Every structure is written in C-alpha cells, then in structure tokens.
Amino acid sequence: MKTICLHFEIHQNVHLKRYRFSEIGTDHYYYDDYQNEQSIAETVAQSYAPALKTLLSMTRDYKGMFKCAFSVSGVTLELLEQYAPEVIDLLQDLSQTGQVEFLAEPYGHGFSSIMDAEAFREETLLLSEKIASLFGMRPKVFANSCLMYSDDIGEQIGDMGFIGILGEGARHVLGWKSPHFLYQSNRNPALRVLLRDYRLSEDIAYNFGNPAWSEYPLYAETFAHWIDNLPEEEQVVTLSLELCALGIFQPLSTHILDFLYALPAEMQQKGITFSTPSEVCEQLRPIGEIDVEAPVTWVDEERDLSPWLGNVMQREALKKLYSIAERLRATQDLKLMLDWYRLQASNNFRFMNTKPGSENAYRGLYDSPYDAFTNYMNILADFITRVRNRYPETIDNEELNSLLTTIKNMGDELAMKDKEITKLRHMVEKLRNAKTQK
Numbered sequence: 001m002k003t004i005c006l007h008f009e010i011h012q013n014v015h016l017k018r019y020r021f022s023e024i025g026t027d028h029y030y031y032d033d034y035q036n037e038q039s040i041a042e043t044v045a046q047s048y049a050p051a052l053k054t055l056l057s058m059t060r061d062y063k064g065m066f067k068c069a070f071s072v073s074g075v076t077l078e079l080l081e082q083y084a085p086e087v088i089d090l091l092q093d094l095s096q097t098g099q100v101e102f103l104a105e106p107y108g109h110g111f112s113s114i115m116d117a118e119a120f121r122e123e124t125l126l127l128s129e130k131i132a133s134l135f136g137m138r139p140k141v142f143a144n145s146c147l148m149y150s151d152d153i154g155e156q157i158g159d160m161g162f163i164g165i166l167g168e169g170a171r172h173v174l175g176w177k178s179p180h181f182l183y184q185s186n187r188n189p190a191l192r193v194l195l196r197d198y199r200l201s202e203d204i205a206y207n208f209g210n211p212a213w214s215e216y217p218l219y220a221e222t223f224a225h226w227i228d229n230l231p232e233e234e235q236v237v238t239l240s241l242e243l244c245a246l247g248i249f250q251p252l253s254t255h256i257l258d259f260l261y262a263l264p265a266e267m268q269q270k271g272i273t274f275s276t277p278s279e280v281c282e283q284l285r286p287i288g289e290i291d292v293e294a295p296v297t298w299v300d301e302e303r304d305l306s307p308w309l310g311n312v313m314q315r316e317a318l319k320k321l322y323s324i325a326e327r328l329r330a331t332q333d334l335k336l337m338l339d340w341y342r343l344q345a346s347n348n349f350r351f352m353n354t355k356p357g358s359e360n361a362y363r364g365l366y367d368s369p370y371d372a373f374t375n376y377m378n379i380l381a382d383f384i385t386r387v388r389n390r391y392p393e394t395i396d397n398e399e400l401n402s403l404l405t406t407i408k409n410m411g412d413e414l415a416m417k418d419k420e421i422t423k424l425r426h427m428v429e430k431l432r433n434a435k436t437q438k
Helices: 033-061 074-083 085-095 117-135 151-159 198-207 220-228 256-269 277-283 312-322 325-331 334-344 369-390 397-437
Strands: 003-010 068-072 100-103 141-143 164-168 182-185 192-196 236-242
Touching: 003 277, 033 074, 033 085, 033 256, 068 074, 068 085, 074 085, 074 117, 074 334, 085 100, 085 117, 100 141, 100 277, 117 151, 117 325, 141 277, 151 164, 151 182, 164 277, 192 236, 192 277, 198 220, 198 236, 220 256, 312 369, 325 334, 325 369, 334 369
Parallel strands: 003 068, 003 236, 068 100, 141 164, 164 192
Antiparallel strands: 182 192
C-alpha cells in the first residue's frame, strides 16, 4: 500500500532596510517594517489564510484520512505573531486535529548546518522549544532550510535525537534508485531519510496553472492515477512545497485549492493513504542507506548550494557572518541573537545571486546582486561592531573557551533542574488525584 507524505514549508523573507555606510555605528535597527508588514499581509490574504482554512477543512471532512506536515522558521513565527496572529491561530487549530505534524528546522532558516555545528544545534533546539510552546508538540523529524541535506547534516540531526529528516530526491544523488522508499543515514543508521519527489511536487507548485504545460489542466483524479501507477513495491511519495505555492505561485483563480481538497477522496478510492513524516519513519522499514557527500537542496536544476553560495560575494558575506559565532554565543544578548537569526535567513544571500537566469529574480529593495551585497555588508559591519563591543577581542581564546564552557555547564544544570521540577509536578499531580479518589 502506498502512502503520501505531504509537507509544506512556511518561511517569509525578513526584509532589511536601505542601510548606508555612514550609518554604521549610529543606527542599530536593520529592518524595513513597512515592507515586512505589507509582505506578510499580502501573503496571508492571497495564500496562507485560504490555504490553511482549506487544509483545516480537509482534516475535518476526511475524518483522519488526510494528514500533512509543516516546517515554520522561527523568524517567520515572530513575523506572524507580530503582524498576522490569525495565522498562528489557524496553525494551532490544525495542530489540535491530531492529523498534522510540525517539523524542526534552523530558527533563522539559514546555513548553520554547514557553517557552525554548535550554532546549528542551538537554533534547532530553540525552534523545537517554540514549536512545543505554540503547538503542543515537540518535533521528531527535521526539515532543513531549503531542504538541505548531506551525510554530515544527517549525522548532526541523528545526534540531536531526531528520528527522521526530509531531503531532496535529486537525480545525481539517487542514480538508479527511487525516491519512493524510506532510506537511512549512512552515518547514523537510526536516522530515517525521506526523499522528496521533485517532479510531482513541482507539478503542483510550479506547473499546475500553466496552459502551456503538456498535462494542463491537472485534475486530482489524474494525479491520483499517476501515483497509483507507480511500481507496486514503492512505499511512500513525499511531496514537499512552499505553502505560498497555494495562492501565489499558483493563484487562487487556477483552482489550486479545489484540486488539493479533492486529492484525499481520489487517493482513498485507490487505496492510497496520507501519513505524517514521523508515521512513515516509525512504520516503514528503510530499504538501505543513502549517500549524499555534498549538500543537496530543492532549488534550481543543480539542486546544490549555488543559488546562495555560488559567487565570491555570497561566500564572503556568509563567512563574515559566522566569524563571530563563538563570541556572539558568549554574550548571551537576546537583542543580538534576534538580529543574528534574521541576518542568517537564506534570502539575504539569494538576493546576491549572479547565476545565469537570475537576472529577473525577485531581489526585494535591491537593484542588483551587488547592491544587495553592499547593503548587507554595511549592516553586518555594524552588527559585528556591536558584538565586539559587547565581548571585546582583547579577551583571548582560552578565556573565551573557558567562559563558553561555564555557560554550557550552567545551561546543562538548568536543564536538569527543569527535569526535576517536571518530575515533582507529576508527583504532586498523582498525590492530588489519589487524594481526590479517596
């Protein structure tokens, strides 16, 4: 029996304002609030609100048959809490159905997984805590920024205790293999790897409303037929797309939500189910290891890091950003950490993209990739100065490492105390219940 694992990524650009060289050292606020509010309002009206309402109707109308998963970056959750709390409400309503799973990802939707292992761990656990507090569930499966995956990333995720991770089913990774099976990490066999079927995912996200597409118009019945006709032994079809594909990439006028709503009924007729990522990881057996030496992503034909790190400007900006990671951790300054997460966001580096074909790409307020680089580096210069002022470079590495160790030990001690408090609360609750029963 085949099952569909449907995953939606929710990430919004945190728009930086025009920041000139002369402002370095005098202006420590980096964001275009007007653009952020406008962008969120438009995205919610055109996509998030109608899409989430449709998904909520599907969980209720199909009575346990329909399931899906979301990954939401921490910086996006902050924007939604500030500008569109009704989206948080809809996501909470979905979480209460018991048919939706929330996945973990890096808080800033950036590249810490390939740049700084400790920063990666800290922001992943931070987002897990935020997901637990907002939606009442602690993530068990991980979906990296831009679905980035490699053997090294898989090893780190396995060490954090996650049971599974989503990755891109790129042709150069799979070779003759199919993305329609569950795999395991070659570094940590306990970690399950679900691979996205990019063709079927992008048929929905990018091709659906294109009259020039050979399969246009696409009906739910046709899509179900495609999946039903896959080889009988194939286990799982992972469909992963940005939520804004529903309403923005594919306008509501294309009837994309009608197509989505009709899918479960068509799948049910053919004996095809829907499962959350953790259900797939727990219920299916992996057929073998998957080897991914260099990071793969879900963007462009190459499915690599080139849209964000393909030129000297992008690599220099990212290197400079992570050059102060250790000192930033030592400050424990919440305002600095918030800026750090926002500056990590992947769109900051994609605006600097110079790959062929990127000439007409969306660049926010910037006129060119060079303009994006200059503006970002001006902001970064001010940010790095603030970090160094908070934690001067006169402190040598040995003292820094000693303080970082102390901070880590204090964190571990607080975590142990939290566990003890939780145990005591459970004991008190049991005693109260026992007393009430008497």
